[in-house]
Amino acid sequence: MLPQIGQSLHTSTGGAALSLTVYMLPFALVQLVSGTLGERWGRRRTVLVAYGVYLVASLAAALSPNLGVFLTMRGVLGVANAFTSPLLLAGLVDMVPRHRLSRSVGLFASCQAAGQSFAPLVGGFAAVSSWRWSFVAVALVAGLLALAPPPGEARPGAEAPRWGALLSRRLALLAAAGFASYLGAASLPFLVALYAQEHLHARADAAGLALLGFGVAGMATGAAWGLVVDRNGARWCGAAAALITAGCVAAVGTTGSMPALALCWTAAGAAAALLNVALQSLTASAVPSNRGGALSVVFAFRFGGAALAPLILLPFYHVHAVLAFAVAASTLFIAVVALIALPGDRPDPHTP
Numbered sequence: 001m002l003p004q005i006g007q008s009l010h011t012s013t014g015g016a017a018l019s020l021t022v023y024m025l026p027f028a029l030v031q032l033v034s035g036t037l038g039e040r041w042g043r044r045r046t047v048l049v050a051y052g053v054y055l056v057a058s059l060a061a062a063l064s065p066n067l068g069v070f071l072t073m074r075g076v077l078g079v080a081n082a083f084t085s086p087l088l089l090a091g092l093v094d095m096v097p098r099h100r101l102s103r104s105v106g107l108f109a110s111c112q113a114a115g116q117s118f119a120p121l122v123g124g125f126a127a128v129s130s131w132r133w134s135f136v137a138v139a140l141v142a143g144l145l146a147l148a149p150p151p152g153e154a155r156p157g158a159e160a161p162r163w164g165a166l167l168s169r170r171l172a173l174l175a176a177a178g179f180a181s182y183l184g185a186a187s188l189p190f191l192v193a194l195y196a197q198e199h200l201h202a203r204a205d206a207a208g209l210a211l212l213g214f215g216v217a218g219m220a221t222g223a224a225w226g227l228v229v230d231r232n233g234a235r236w237c238g239a240a241a242a243l244i245t246a247g248c249v250a251a252v253g254t255t256g257s258m259p260a261l262a263l264c265w266t267a268a269g270a271a272a273a274l275l276n277v278a279l280q281s282l283t284a285s286a287v288p289s290n291r292g293g294a295l296s297v298v299f300a301f302r303f304g305g306a307a308l309a310p311l312i313l314l315p316f317y318h319v320h321a322v323l324a325f326a327v328a329a330s331t332l333f334i335a336v337v338a339l340i341a342l343p344g345d346r347p348d349p350h351t352p
Contacts, residue, residue: 110222
């Protein structure tokens with residue numbers, strides 16, 4: 001939708017692309033504290049309030065008369081969403097038995113990947129008429145999601161989760177791997193869409209349809225990847241997935257047709273889903289006393305990678321499209337090194 005947003009709000013595509021960073025940067029920064037705060041305030045109450053703010057800000061974004069208002073609302077959306085993602089996963093982990101943990105995390109991760117790909121599809125079709133309708137759709141979804149908040153009551157006083165539990169080498173390595181996984185793969189729909197429209201001359205709706213493969217592949221394989229992680233260990237599964245994802249991402253920039261692009265991007269989605277399952281399984285059991293806090297810190301670094309992706313990759317894209325995808329792929333080697341450097345997989349003794 002970036003070219004259409006830019007035209008409607010009287011700015012360039014680059015100016016419209018700032019909305020990605022303006023959303024992702026507060027989304028990432030607030031998640032450094034949102035998980036721990038949500039655990040203290042109560043997951044259920046925190047998520048309900050966050051969905052309400054998200055609904056209102058989405059409608060305001062849809063009605064934005066200029067770029068300033070639009071960017072402001074995107075920032076508010078980022079802050080609100082910082083209080084949903086980690087607390088939802090923390091609630092899920094507490095709801096399922098240990099032997100089903102990786103499979104449940106796999107389904108959760110695959111739905112995240114699917115959402116990231118369905119969004120460009122919706123955006124592509126909305127852009128044919130008006131990009132504003134996509135934000136109306138997001139507002140409706142936020143209202144529906146508010147009907148199913150995660151379990152979790154407030155934990156005040158002596159029961160409050162501690163910040164110090166998050167300061168560990170293990171969590172730092174997981175944060176580095178999460179940062180690389182989003183910078184090098186999950187944050188690339190904007191780059192793939194630009195490549196499809198500017199180099200392969202695809203329409204916005206056709207580009208959105210091609211991007212759908214990433215999420216469909218992740219959704220189809222998520223639960224199966226959970227079983228693979230259970231049997232082979234999250235560290236090595238994650239490292240192997242990062243290498244495969246890097247190869248698929250690099251290949252996207254060399255494609256000369258929409259079918260080839262869709263094939264490479266779909267393969268990247270399948271491999272990235274395994275990486276995501278491995279990372280989230282490792283993080284979910286890293287700090288049992290502050291599960292939401294640990295997840296939110298790693299999520300912060302993941303989406304920090306997404307926030308920086310346009311700023312880092314667009315200059316390379318303007319030099320040569322192949323170079324941009326090669327740079328994105330190379331960052332995934334950070335995830336490989338970080339995962340290999342982790343201590344061996346260990347079960348979470350506090351998970352039933």
